[in-house]
Amino acid sequence: MSKFNKNDNKYIISYAIIMTLVFGSVLAVVALALKPKQDAEVLLEKQNFILKAALGEKAMSTMSDEEITALYSETVKTVVVKADGVKVETEEASINVFKEYKKPKDVRELPVYKVYDQADSNKIKAYVFPVYGKGLWDFIWGYVAVEADLKTLGGLVLDHKGETPGLGARITEQEVQSRFIGKEIFNANGELDAPHFQKGEGNTYEGAHKVDGLSGATITAKGVNNMLDDYLAMYKSFIKAQK
Amino acid sequence: MSTETIEKTNDKVVEVKKPSEPLFSKKRRQLLSNPLDEDNPITIQVLGICSALAVTVALKPTFVMAVAVTAVLVLANVVISALRNTIPNRIRIIVQLVVVASLVAIVDQVLKAYSYDIWKELSVFIGLIITNCIVMGRLEAFALGNKPWDAFLDGLGNSFGYAWIILAIAFFRELFGSGKLFGFQVMPDGYIGNGVMMSPAGACLLLGVLIWIVRSRSGYVED
Secondary structure (H helix, E strand, O other), X not given: OOOOOOOOHHHHHHHHHHHHHHXXXXXXXXXXXXXXXXXXXXXXXXXXXXXXXXXXXXXXXXXXXXXXXXXXXXXXXXXXXXXXXXXXXXXXXXXXXXXXXXXXXXXXXXXXXXXXXXXXXXXXXXXXXXXXXXXXXXXXXXXXXXXXXXXXXXXXXXXXXXXXXOOHHHHHOHHHHHHHOOXXXXXXXXXXXOOEEOOOOOOOOOOOOXXXXXXXXXXHHHHHHHHHHHHHHHHHHHHHHHO | OHHHHHHHHHHHHHHOOOOOOOOOOHHHHHHHHHHHOOOXXXXXXXXXXXXXXXXXXXXXXXXHHHHHHHHHHHHHHHHHHHXXXXXXXXXXXXXXXXXXHHHHHHHHHHHHHHOHHHHHHHHHHHHHHHXXXXXXXXXXXXXXXXXXXXXXXXXXXXXXXXXXXXXXXXXXXXXXHHOEEOOEEOOOXXXXXXXXXXXXXHHHXXXXXXXXXXXXXXXXXXX
16 A cells, blocks of 8 residues: 555545445445345334234233234225225325324324234234324324224323433333223213323322323323324324224 | 555565465454453543434344444454555545445345345444444554555454444344343233333433443553
């Protein structure tokens, strides 16, 4: 290398260009090569969340990735609905709940996952609805399972992008999510009344609509409440139509 | 350049059959062992504190972070060391950054493909390895002036020095913060997690104590 003058501008500029090209191509190749595997991981997580919401965490915790995919394809059927409950022909796989979240409510198209009983393929075990909203720092999302009676909340899976660890991020904890199980989404008059996190933590609540809250994570908890309100309102006509 | 003259004399030395330095000579073993204790990047040089505070809430992500930093630091050290005679001095920091950033992007993508859960947890911090002072510090202070094999050992030594400290902090934070180790409950049922340990402030306290212990043992005093 001694024949080059390393302080020459030409040398420096060519060095920079070649370096950029080399590292740029390496990164492009790596990203392309890993893309299919990454997409598979994202899909697997979605299937896992849907089944977890419907069947409970215990049933899912011992399953391998292959078993999850097999169970999903065996027991889950999807329909896509608009906010007025009308089914549309859009493919479920082409819907990105985050992109729909950015659209006005009345044009959103949302998937509904019907989870059937593994033993009896005509019996619906739960309806699973994706939900999306805002937490304190960034987006939160999840899946709500409504049992076949169309009023009991059978399970809830929540996830988040950037909530505070130990505070808002606790919405991903099993113990927190299970506080919603068995609550009801309609009140006695048949109006929508989604279960809500209450202020404070460590209390027990009577009734089917109040959930023990998250101490130190008021805004995240409110975000979950709003998310459930918004999305269950959109799924309401679909839910009513099933009865 | 000074490094080139050294290389040339080394070539001549090889010609007169003087044995080259053994692969694990005393000097080279010290490259590995010094950063673990008396020249530790965290406790002595106080570099890489930000990630030591941020990722150590539980052992599992901490372990992955340690592996990621090891991969990035070792590879970056070797690459920079191999290129050291071609890198123009005026843009050497940019070159180092490009190498580190590319390696970090690759580690990020690989984690996303093969360890999706942990990627979700760590993605932000993985990106921040780029600015981890330990990485830039070793490239600038060591890799630019030494041969690839030495740079490899130096990278390993420093990453292990970083790793054992953050794993030690994560051990105590997870144990007292959530009563678990690697996600398994070890504290008796009904143990109420210590909130301070879950927050970065708790990590700062622990790190302070750890630095105190390590320094009083080795007798290190700031200049």
